[in-house]
Amino acid sequence: MNTQDTIIALATPSGSGAIAVIRLSGSNTISIANRYFKSIHNKKLSNQKTHTIHLGNIIDGERVLDEVLVSLFKNPQSYTGEDVVEISCHGSLYIQQEIMQLFVRNGCRMADPGEFTLRAFLNGKLDLSQAEAVADLIASDSKASHQIAMQQMRGGFSNEIENLRQDLLNFASLIELELDFSEEDVEFANRDDFQKLVTKISTVLKALIDSFAFGNVLKNGIPVAIIGEPNVGKSTLLNALLNEEKAIVSSIAGTTRDAIEDELIIEGVAYRFIDTAGIRDTTDEIESIGIKKTFEKTAQAQLIIYLFDASIIRSRHDGEITELLNLIKHEIEKVSIKFPDKKMLIIANKSDLLSEKEMKQIQNQIKNILFLSAKENEGIHELKDQLTELSNIGVLSNNQTIVSNSRHFSVLNKALIEIKNVQFGIDNNISSDLIAIDIRQALLYLGEITGAVTNEDLLGNIFANFCIGK
Incomplete structure (x- = not known):
């Protein structure tokens, strides 16, 4: 994926509507837009302040394609961290296609699914778990799924993981330092403090892993089976x-x-x-x-x-x-x-x-x-109250971190296994060089959650599930 290109896509759902929003992002966005947008006040977009809106027309030669509003976001103060222009045009399918084809013929390419959010991640506007929360937020269809996605997008989950990772990284540095002075037999990492940290990390990881069962059903809907003998009114x-x-x-x-x-x-x-x-x-x-x-x-x-x-x-x-x-x-x-x-x-x-x-x-x-x-519709309200009580959704109101992403769940389990290996090494006085291997692996897994450690295949799998234009 070439992240130097200027990309374009429809940011609103496909189909006819009152308006449609076409989004452009990249280093040449403003110069390309300048060529085909004619402000009613003859303003040049390159001379305007970021986060401003301008009325004018999209012009293809002598032909006016539409009267539009152009929103201008200059880097780094944009969603992607690049120059971004959003064109609000009338929602005719013909107008949408004419405008996008004009820009594709003149320096833009169509964005891949999730490419705007991928660029936001690559440019440090979002970490990886926050980027994934964007997709969850778009797909949210209830207050609970929306709340979980918003908490993750605001960095609640990321901060918790990053704090654990930073504490572990500090001790890992001391362990590595001990290895450099192994012949002097010195100890830089206090083993009692290290033991407390490992216990703390293990407790937090277990709590996050345990929350997945609840978070997953909240995200996808809590399944309720109505059972009983035949003809009882199910x-x-x-x-x-x-x-x-x-x-x-x-x-x-x-x-x-x-x-x-x-x-x-x-x-x-x-x-x-x-x-x-x-x-x-x-x-x-x-x-x-x-x-x-x-x-x-x-x-x-x-x-x-x-x-x-x-x-x-x-x-x-x-x-x-x-x-x-x-x-x-x-x-x-x-x-x-x-x-x-x-x-x-x-x-x-x-x-x-x-x-x-x-x-x-x-x-x-x-x-x-x-x-x-059920026939007379009596007691249905009381049943709904009972379901709410049984679902134990009170944790949503106290801002407790809830894991709802299956990738996070998988990586957290791997990190916990490595932390258990570290604990085993401490309990059995295993040499620091072997403990250091398990610490590095735990750090690797924790880094995979936020994107501190990543690879092209991982990013491809994550962003392939996004819609085009986001």
């Missing part, structure tokens, strides 16, 4: 949550044969609700496949909603009620045993058909239960 509940007829509802048991998914944002967090096939013993081959998929989806879910039909105890005598509730408890316990690490919310559906006495009988036998009527 599809009706999904429809009530989404406020639309997403799933087919029928009085015939086993209507849902495949998993149905849709997303809903609750309190700024995206949830992916999965309506599954009812769990029961069946000889129907298609239904059996659906039930197998139910367990697969439940295994992938972060939260489980176990739904049962509370109306089955209606007008029964106490002995029958106890027997029925014991059967329900047994089914709930089977799910808990099969998925011990999953948080589960137990819901008694069709509560509108029960008397107060019957509801109390259920509460006495099944603890921590929520009553609702």
Whole structure:
């Protein structure tokens, strides 16, 4: 990739609209723009201050392509750290293409995906983790994913990693110095302080690694599996949550044969609700496949909603009620045993058909239960509150660093392994030259996160996922 070229791309989504923004960046940006932009006040862009906007026309020979606003950002005070011009034109596809083709014919080339942000990284405007956060910010579709991306883009995660790296680098320098004076048998790095630092780094890395499970689901939406026996109202509940007829509802048991998914944002967090096939013993081959998929989806879910039909105890005598509730408890316990690490919310559906006495009988036998009527849309708000509580999203409000990037997660794990090797070396009085090897490797991995250590393949993989024009 030639970073000396002047590049151009559409910075707004492709298609027609009220306006479109065409972005140019590079050392020749202003001189090229000067040739084809005619200010209404005959101003030359090269003579204007940075961060100014100018009204005029884009001219191709004698032909006026469009009346535009040109925003001027002079290096290094721009997104890329280079001279940047942004042309706000009318959103006609024809106008967009005419303007871009004019500049491509006269000294510009089309930008590669993510090339503007790559240049921002190469010019020190962003570190690598902040650059990756740009893509996450563009893709964010909920308050939670937006908040995580903004925290990373503002450097919260980078600062934490860089502080660890700098502390470790200081001690690494002392260890290396000891190796230079190995014949004198001197010790520059205080081993007690070094031990404390290694423990601190290990603790921070573990916390960041552990946060990935939470950060990843917040970024992509928290998967919630709605499970239970056939005909208990799972599809009706999904429809009530989404406020639309997403799933087919029928009085015939086993209507849902495949998993149905849709997303809903609750309190700024995206949830992916999965309506599954009812769990029961069946000889129907298609239904059996659906039930197998139910367990697969439940295994992938972060939260489980176990739904049962509370109306089955209606007008029964106490002995029958106890027997029925014991059967329900047994089914709930089977799910808990099969998925011990999953948080589960137990819901008694069709509560509108029960008397107060019957509801109390259920509460006495099944603890921590929520009553609702999906058909009548009763208790849905309380269910949403329970989901928010179970999701443990409070960490978002205290600015705790949360890892949501799989590359960061992978590199953090590698760094932790090397730190454990350093710890092993300290505990077993291994020679400083061997400890130094593990320290260097840990520093390498920590540097890969922020881009202090990088290579062309790594950058290519990261920025290939960006959209053109960013």
